[in-house]
Amino acid sequence: MSFWADQLILLPILLPLLFAAALVLLSGRQQQLKYAVNLIGTLALLATAITLFWITDKEIWPNGVGVYLAANWIAPFGIALVVDRLSALMLTLAAVIAVAALLFSYRRWSRAGVHFHSLFQFLLAGINGSFITGDLFNLFVFFEIMLAASYGLLLLGLQANRVRASMQYVVVNLVASSFFLIGVALIYAAAGTLNMADLAVRAANLGDSERLLLEVGAAVLAIAFLTKSAMWPLGFWLPTTYAAAAPPVAAMLVLMTKVGVYVLLRLWLLVFAEQEASLGAISGTALVVGGLLTLVFGTIGLLGSQELGRMAGFSAIISSGTLLAAVGYGEQKVVGAALFYLVSSTLAVAAFVLLIELVERIRKPSAAMLALTMEAFAIDDDPEESAGVVIPAAMAFLGLSFFACALIIAGLPPLSGFLAKFALFHALLNPTGLFVDNLYMAGPLAWTMLALIIISGLAAIISLMRFGVRTFWATPDAKAPRLQLSEAAPVLALLLLCVVMSVAAGPTSRYMERASATLHQPQLYIERVLSSPAVPGVVSTAGVEQ
Amino acid sequence: MEAVIAIAIGVLFASGVWLILRPRTFQVIIGLLLISYAVNMFIFIMGRLTVNKPPLTLKEPIEAGLFADPVTQALVLTAIVIGFATTALYLVLLLTSRGLTGTDHVDGKEPRQ
Numbered sequence: 001m002s003f004w005a006d007q008l009i010l011l012p013i014l015l016p017l018l019f020a021a022a023l024v025l026l027s028g029r030q031q032q033l034k035y036a037v038n039l040i041g042t043l044a045l046l047a048t049a050i051t052l053f054w055i056t057d058k059e060i061w062p063n064g065v066g067v068y069l070a071a072n073w074i075a076p077f078g079i080a081l082v083v084d085r086l087s088a089l090m091l092t093l094a095a096v097i098a099v100a101a102l103l104f105s106y107r108r109w110s111r112a113g114v115h116f117h118s119l120f121q122f123l124l125a126g127i128n129g130s131f132i133t134g135d136l137f138n139l140f141v142f143f144e145i146m147l148a149a150s151y152g153l154l155l156l157g158l159q160a161n162r163v164r165a166s167m168q169y170v171v172v173n174l175v176a177s178s179f180f181l182i183g184v185a186l187i188y189a190a191a192g193t194l195n196m197a198d199l200a201v202r203a204a205n206l207g208d209s210e211r212l213l214l215e216v217g218a219a220v221l222a223i224a225f226l227t228k229s230a231m232w233p234l235g236f237w238l239p240t241t242y243a244a245a246a247p248p249v250a251a252m253l254v255l256m257t258k259v260g261v262y263v264l265l266r267l268w269l270l271v272f273a274e275q276e277a278s279l280g281a282i283s284g285t286a287l288v289v290g291g292l293l294t295l296v297f298g299t300i301g302l303l304g305s306q307e308l309g310r311m312a313g314f315s316a317i318i319s320s321g322t323l324l325a326a327v328g329y330g331e332q333k334v335v336g337a338a339l340f341y342l343v344s345s346t347l348a349v350a351a352f353v354l355l356i357e358l359v360e361r362i363r364k365p366s367a368a369m370l371a372l373t374m375e376a377f378a379i380d381d382d383p384e385e386s387a388g389v390v391i392p393a394a395m396a397f398l399g400l401s402f403f404a405c406a407l408i409i410a411g412l413p414p415l416s417g418f419l420a421k422f423a424l425f426h427a428l429l430n431p432t433g434l435f436v437d438n439l440y441m442a443g444p445l446a447w448t449m450l451a452l453i454i455i456s457g458l459a460a461i462i463s464l465m466r467f468g469v470r471t472f473w474a475t476p477d478a479k480a481p482r483l484q485l486s487e488a489a490p491v492l493a494l495l496l497l498c499v500v501m502s503v504a505a506g507p508t509s510r511y512m513e514r515a516s517a518t519l520h521q522p523q524l525y526i527e528r529v530l531s532s533p534a535v536p537g538v539v540s541t542a543g544v545e546q
Numbered sequence: 547m548e549a550v551i552a553i554a555i556g557v558l559f560a561s562g563v564w565l566i567l568r569p570r571t572f573q574v575i576i577g578l579l580l581i582s583y584a585v586n587m588f589i590f591i592m593g594r595l596t597v598n599k600p601p602l603t604l605k606e607p608i609e610a611g612l613f614a615d616p617v618t619q620a621l622v623l624t625a626i627v628i629g630f631a632t633t634a635l636y637l638v639l640l641l642t643s644r645g646l647t648g649t650d651h652v653d654g655k656e657p658r659q
Contacts, residue, residue, distance in 0.1 A: 137621055144628045151635055160646045164654040167643055170636050171566065174578050177632070178585045181625055185585075188618065189592040 009068035012128035020121035046095040076195035082134040085515035100490035101248035112157035123149035165244035183221025190214035197529035229260030243309030287328025294321030319345040336516035337423035344416040348408035351494035361481035410460035558584035593618030
């Protein structure tokens with residue numbers, strides 16, 4: 001059982017890569033076949049992710065940390081792929097959003113570009129690889145796979161504004177990748193290893209000059225991740241890019257900002273948080289302050305936005321800011337609550353960007369039709385007449401979905417956004433647990449964070465309701481647009497998942513607590529990675545001979 | 547030798563930074579290339595500067611002092627390939643933008659005089 005479970009770790013990378021390669025070979029004329037193959041690949045990925053999720057939580061591996069040694073080289077010599085609760089959670093989240101985005105793209109977007117399907121699978125390979133790799137340089141490679149695919153996807157349905165947004169997005173990311181490389185090189189120069197677990201061990205026993213080099217390297221590396229997760233002042237690229245991207249692509253981009261947050265959480269808690277109190281405190285505070293500034297930037301931006309695309313972008317920035325501040329705070333309970341918030345806000349913002357296209361059709365049906373024909377330049381048949389069930393009561397559906405998105409993004413009861421923020425506040429004010437230490441007083445930073453999160457929620461409500469009232473109630477010639485089942489279902493599914501999260505809040509937040517607890521015991525992770533034996537009797541490698 | 551290499555990398559990087567802050571797409575792409583050269587050299591020398599030492603051997607005994615660090619050489623090869631591919635992609639984007647908007651300004655339109 002354990003042997004096969006180990007092999008399962010490779011699948012989230014292998015499946016998308018194989019499917020992407022197969023999809024490149026299929027002719028562009030067989031759109032239905034390509035779509036079917038892509039869907040099968042993504043669903044298989046979802047099944048794998050859920051299985052890994054289940055396996056890690058059942059602790060079939062010791063401590064719920066599974067290790068796969070690539071090419072049978074023992075760590076730290078080879079590349080280790082590692083799955084723990086957090087990775088499995090992120091893999092599942094990625095697969096869920098991928099399925100939703102793919103379903104949404106059925107009617108129109110999957111046919112707007114030649115290699116949409118292969119790029120989609122490559123993007124998934126990059127995202128999944130970043131979640132499960134245990135090696136810094138390998139992380140760089142997966143980051144680049146993810147970014148290269150996202151450059152291609154962003155250009156989907158080539159338009160002047162997309163090209164312009166892509167040019168900025170590509171330059172920002174290329175420069176960020178340079179920083180990534182510099183950081184990795186410095187860390188290698190200081191510690192002589194790129195394996196994360198080995199790095200954590202070695203970082204604790206470095207001399208003074210090496211330690212300085214390591215800290216500089218970590219800071220440079222952090223610039224790359226913070227650019228990805230859009231921390232102020234590195235996140236100006238985000239609203240323009242989101243507004244320009246096609247909706248299914250924008251949903252995947254929402255996920256990609258969370259990759260930055262994930263890597264920070266992983267490296268930060270594994271390597272840097274435990275070792276030296278002074279360094280940990282300084283950079284933790286910097287992260288909290290940066291996150292709070294991002295929150296302020298997102299709040300102001302959200303209040304000032306008029307179009308939905310930019311509002312979604314700023315909602316994503318607010319979500320990033322909250323997460324970064326919580327990660328910098330570093331307490332186990334806070335991180336657990338932050339994970340709940342991460343899942344809930346990612347689902348809601350992804351549903352929101354998908355919803356945007358449908359809502360835009362109410363506002364200006366003629367303009368939407370024009371764009372439709374312009375973008376479908378490669379398609380012969382009229383998309384309006386394509387197969388699919390037209391759902392009734394479109395206006396009611398759109399209104400209610402918009403309302404649900406707004407509730408979750410702003411964090412109002414009864415949906416999961418409220419529960420996430422409530423858990424976060426509770427953890428901030430009482431990090432030791434319920435009724436254990438009633439004399440605990442939260443520091444000024446915690447109070448600032450509390451206030452800013454509440455204000456950002458208020459801004460979200462003002463901004464979204466202003467738009468909602470104007471669109472659904474105050475448009476005199478509002479006509480119900482035609483909605484297809486393949487467009488409505490993914491939005492509904494993502495929102496239903498948020499509802500499930502609120503109904504099953506107890507088990508969900510206990511799971512997040514367990515994930516956070518695993519993260520806060522880096523020695524378990526380190527020990528599992530470094531002591532994993534190579535598979536005997538396959539090939540004699542350097543590791544086996546020792 | 548350390549000083550020469552350090553200055554070379556510094557000059558390359560500084561020129562690259564200046565160029566990517568310029569308004570024309572061609573300047574930006576040259577800037578990106580210079581930065582990636584600087585970064586590649588930087589990775590390379592992080593395995594320490596050595597002269598006339600092979601990175602690999604097939605013969606025993608293996609003594610670390612006699613060899614250059616092979617890891618950084620492997621890393622820099624990967625980084626060169628990836629950097630090259632993404633920069634080439636930017637070149638395509640640059641030409642597309644020139645075709646769609648008729649200008650080579652990074653904003654897709656000429657600034658007002």
